[in-house]
Amino acid sequence: MPDYAFGILNVDLNSGVTSRSEVALNDIRAYLGGSSLGAQILFPWLRADLDPLSPEAPLLFLTGPMTGTMGTSVGRYVICAKSPATKLWGESNVGGYFGPELRSTGYDGLLISGRASDPAYLWIHEGEVDMRPADHLWGICDTYETQVRIKEELNDQLVRVACIGLAGENVLPIALILCDQGRVAGRTGMGAVMGSKNLKAIAVRGRRPIPITHPDRFMISRRRENINLRNDNYSRAAREVGTAGAMEYFHYLGDVPTHYYTHGIFKGVEKISGITVAETILSGVSTCHGCVIACGRVVRLKDGRDRKGPEYETIAGFGPNLGIDDISVITMLGDLCDRYGMDTISISNVIGLAFYLYMEGILTEADTDGAPLIWGDMEIIERLVHQTVHREGLGGLLAKGSKALAEHFHVPEMAVQVNGLEVAYHDPRGASGMALVYATSPRGACHNQSDYFMVDTFGHTIEEIGINFYPRQAGAEKAANVARLQDWRTLCNALVLCNLANVPPESVLELINDVTGFDYNLDELVAIGERAWNLKRLINHRLGLTGENDRLPGHLLKPLPDGGSAGYVPPFEEMLAAYYQARGWDPETGRPTSERLESLDLTERISDNRTD
Amino acid sequence: MAMKFPSEEYIHAVMEVLNNDQQYAQVARNWEGDIIFFVEPDGGVEGQDLPMTLYFDLWHGKCRQVRIINPDTEELPDAVYTLTASQHNYLRILRGELDPMQAMITRRLRVDGSMAYMLRNVPTVLDFVRCCGLVEIEADN
Numbered sequence: 001m002p003d004y005a006f007g008i009l010n011v012d013l014n015s016g017v018t019s020r021s022e023v024a025l026n027d028i029r030a031y032l033g034g035s036s037l038g039a040q041i042l043f044p045w046l047r048a049d050l051d052p053l054s055p056e057a058p059l060l061f062l063t064g065p066m067t068g069t070m071g072t073s074v075g076r077y078v079i080c081a082k083s084p085a086t087k088l089w090g091e092s093n094v095g096g097y098f099g100p101e102l103r104s105t106g107y108d109g110l111l112i113s114g115r116a117s118d119p120a121y122l123w124i125h126e127g128e129v130d131m132r133p134a135d136h137l138w139g140i141c142d143t144y145e146t147q148v149r150i151k152e153e154l155n156d157q158l159v160r161v162a163c164i165g166l167a168g169e170n171v172l173p174i175a176l177i178l179c180d181q182g183r184v185a186g187r188t189g190m191g192a193v194m195g196s197k198n199l200k201a202i203a204v205r206g207r208r209p210i211p212i213t214h215p216d217r218f219m220i221s222r223r224r225e226n227i228n229l230r231n232d233n234y235s236r237a238a239r240e241v242g243t244a245g246a247m248e249y250f251h252y253l254g255d256v257p258t259h260y261y262t263h264g265i266f267k268g269v270e271k272i273s274g275i276t277v278a279e280t281i282l283s284g285v286s287t288c289h290g291c292v293i294a295c296g297r298v299v300r301l302k303d304g305r306d307r308k309g310p311e312y313e314t315i316a317g318f319g320p321n322l323g324i325d326d327i328s329v330i331t332m333l334g335d336l337c338d339r340y341g342m343d344t345i346s347i348s349n350v351i352g353l354a355f356y357l358y359m360e361g362i363l364t365e366a367d368t369d370g371a372p373l374i375w376g377d378m379e380i381i382e383r384l385v386h387q388t389v390h391r392e393g394l395g396g397l398l399a400k401g402s403k404a405l406a407e408h409f410h411v412p413e414m415a416v417q418v419n420g421l422e423v424a425y426h427d428p429r430g431a432s433g434m435a436l437v438y439a440t441s442p443r444g445a446c447h448n449q450s451d452y453f454m455v456d457t458f459g460h461t462i463e464e465i466g467i468n469f470y471p472r473q474a475g476a477e478k479a480a481n482v483a484r485l486q487d488w489r490t491l492c493n494a495l496v497l498c499n500l501a502n503v504p505p506e507s508v509l510e511l512i513n514d515v516t517g518f519d520y521n522l523d524e525l526v527a528i529g530e531r532a533w534n535l536k537r538l539i540n541h542r543l544g545l546t547g548e549n550d551r552l553p554g555h556l557l558k559p560l561p562d563g564g565s566a567g568y569v570p571p572f573e574e575m576l577a578a579y580y581q582a583r584g585w586d587p588e589t590g591r592p593t594s595e596r597l598e599s600l601d602l603t604e605r606i607s608d609n610r611t612d
Numbered sequence: 613m614a615m616k617f618p619s620e621e622y623i624h625a626v627m628e629v630l631n632n633d634q635q636y637a638q639v640a641r642n643w644e645g646d647i648i649f650f651v652e653p654d655g656g657v658e659g660q661d662l663p664m665t666l667y668f669d670l671w672h673g674k675c676r677q678v679r680i681i682n683p684d685t686e687e688l689p690d691a692v693y694t695l696t697a698s699q700h701n702y703l704r705i706l707r708g709e710l711d712p713m714q715a716m717i718t719r720r721l722r723v724d725g726s727m728a729y730m731l732r733n734v735p736t737v738l739d740f741v742r743c744c745g746l747v748e749i750e751a752d753n
Binding site for chain 2: 454461502
C-alpha cells in the first residue's frame with residue numbers, strides 16, 4: 001500500500017491547545033476523505049446524549065484527496081458534526097477556495113472541540129495556529145464583512161476565510177458557514193455548531209504542495225478530463241445559465257414546488273429562471289478552485305453593484321415556493337440570507353410553512369403582529385428573514401425550523417421536512433426517485449446526498465456502474481437504482497467532487513488512483529460510497545434513528561391539482577420496502593444486516609448495530 | 613414505408629410529418645432556428661454514406677426546408693444548433709430507445725448552440741423528436 005497521508009489539526013478551544021494527528025492508512029483507503037472519512041473519524045464522538053451545541057461536540061472540516069489538485073471540480077471540502085437541526089449526522093460540503101488553501105497549510109482536516117471563552121477566530125498559516133480575538137467582529141460584521149476585516153488584519157488578500165454570520169452567532173439550527181464570495185455549507189446547521197463554540201471564523205493561508213503520488217500521470221489525466229468536462233453539454237449549460245437554467249424544464253415536469261408544495265404551476269417561472277438571469281442581470285460568472293464549469297452567477301441590479309446571483313434552490317425557495325416572480329427581489333433575499341449566514345432552503349421553507357398555516361387558518365394575525373401572510377408579499381418575507389435571525393416576534397418560532405414550528409401549532413404532519421431538515425425544491429411527485437432520496441438521506445431531506453432528480457428528469461444515467469434510466473414516475477422498480485446513485489454520490493462526497501461535474505466513473509477512477517496510488521478498481525471505488533452510506537446509517541441508529549424515521553412528509557403524498565405531475569403520488573411504502581431489500585437492510589427495523597456490514601468490511605461495527 | 617436513416621427520402625418524410633402535425637405546430641409555435649445534424653459513422657469508421665450532414669430549417673411550428681449538405685462542396689449554413697452523434701445513437705433516439713435529454717447529458721449527443729434556448733424549449737425539442745420517430749426506419753438500418 002502506498003504511503004499516502006492525511007493529517008488532521010486538532011484544536012481544543014477550551015485550552016487553546018493544538019496537535020497534529022494522522023489518519024490511519026487503512027481508514028484513508030477505506031473512506032478516502034470528505035464526509036465518508038469524516039464519519040469514520042467522528043464515529044467515536046457521536047452519542048445520543050451529546051448536545052450538538054455543547055463544548056464537547058466536535059466540528060470537523062475535512063478535504064478530499066483531490067482537493068486543491070486542479071482535478072475536475074474537486075476544489076471542495078466538507079464540514080461534519082452532529083446536526084443541531086436533526087440531532088443526527090450532519091454534513092455540508094462547499095466549494096470556493098478555502099479547502100485547497102487549508103490543504104496548503106499542511107493539514108487535510110481540522111477537528112475542533114471545546115468552546116472559546118470569548119469570540120475568537122483561528123488563523124492557520126505556515127504550520128502555526130493562532131487563536132485571535134473576534135469581539136470586534138461578533139455581532140457586528142456579516143459574512144462578507146468578516147472576510148474583508150480579517151484579510152485586512154492579516155495584511156494578506158490571499159487569505160481564505162470560512163465564517164459565520166449572525167445566524168450562527170445566535171445558534172439557529174439553519175445557520176450556515178460561508179467562504180469566499182458566497183460559497184456556502186448551507187445545510188444541517190453547521191454554522192450553529194461553530195457559533196456555539198464562540199468561533200467566528202477560520203482563516204487559512206499556506207504554500208505547501210498538495211501530495212500527488214503519480215504527478216506526471218495525473219498531469220496528463222486531469223488535463224484531458226478538464227478539457228472533456230469543459231466541453232460537456234451539462235457543463236456548458238451550467239456555465240451559460242447556472243444551476244437554475246433548467247428551472248423552466250423542471251417546472252414543465254411538475255418538479256418545482258409552488259406555494260409550499262401545494263401546486264405544480266407558477267405563472268411567473270419564466271421571469272425568474274436561470275435563463276432569464278443570463279438574459280437580464282448577469283454580469284459575470286464565478287468558479288470554485290480549479291473548476292472549468294463556472295456555475296456561479298455574478299449579477300448587477302439597479303444599484304449598479306455586482307453581487308452573487310441566486311442558484312436554483314434559492315430561486316425556487318423564494319420564487320415559486322413563496323410566490324415571488326421578481327428575480328431582483330429574490331437576488332436581494334438570497335444576499336441577505338448569505339450575509340446573515342442562513343440556509344436559503346430552510347428559511348424559505350419555514351416561511352412557506354408559516355404562509356401555508358396562515359392560509360389554513362392555523363396561524364393567525366395574532367401570531368404575526370397583525371400582518372397578513374400573502375404569497376408573493378416580498379416585504380413581509382424580508383421582515384420575517386430579519387425577525388428569524390434576531391429571534392423576534394414570529395421569527396422566534398421560525399428560527400427553530402419547520403418541524404418545531406408545526407409542532408408548536410400541533411400540526412406536525414404539515415411540515416415538509418424529514419428528520420428535522422426542510423425538504424429541498426425538487427418534488428418527488430415530479431421525480432419519484434426523490435421520495436426515497438429524501439426519506440433515507442443520512443442528513444434529512446437533502447437533494448445533494450443523491451441528485452436523483454437528474455436521473456428522473458434528464459436521464460442522467462451512469463450505466464457503467466449500473467445507474468440506469470426508469471420513467472420519472474416509476475415506483476419500486478427504481479429503488480436499487482436510487483441506492484446505487486446514493487453510493488456513487490457518497491463516493492463523490494468523499495473525493496470531494498462536485499455533483500455538477502459530469503465526469504465518467506472510469507475517469508474518476510484514473511484520477512483518484514493517480515493521486516493516491518491506491519490502484520482501486522471501479523467496484524472498490526463504488527464500494528467506498530456504499531460503505532460510508534452504511535456507516536452514516538449506523539451513526540444515525542446510534543443517535544436514535546429507527547426505520548420509523550424513513551418517512552415522507554404528508555404534503556408530498558397528496559396529489560397536486562395542477563402542473564406536469566398533477567394527480568401522481570409516489571408509491572412510497574412499496575418503494576421503501578424495495579429499497580431496504582436492495583440495501584440489504586432489515587425489512588422491519590431498517591438496520592443494515594450483519595451480513596451486509598461484513599460484506600462492506602464493516603465487521604468491527606456490527607456490535608454497534610445492536611437494537612437492545 | 614420504412615426508410616433508411618440518414619437519407620434524402622427520410623428527411624423529406626420528416627418534413628412532411630412536421631408540417632402536418634397539429635401538436636408540433638402548437639408546441640413549436642415560438643421556435644425560431646435551423647439545425648444541422650452531423651451523423652457520424654459508428655466507431656468512427658467511414659463508409660456507407662457516412663458521415664452525413666442533414667439540415668432542417670424550423671420556424672414557428674413549420675419546417676421550411678430540409679436538405680443533405682455536402683461539406684466538401686457547400687458552405688455550412690450558420691445554423692442556430694449543430695447536433696452531433698453516431699448513427700447508432702441517432703437511431704436509438706428515433707426508435708425511442710434513448711431519451712433525447714439523456715443522450716445530451718450522457719455525452720452521446722453533442723449540442724452546439726445556445727443551451728439557454730434549448731432549455732427554454734425542451735417541449736419543442738421533445739416534440740420534434742416525436743415527429744421524427746413517426747417516420748418508419750428500416751429494421752436492418
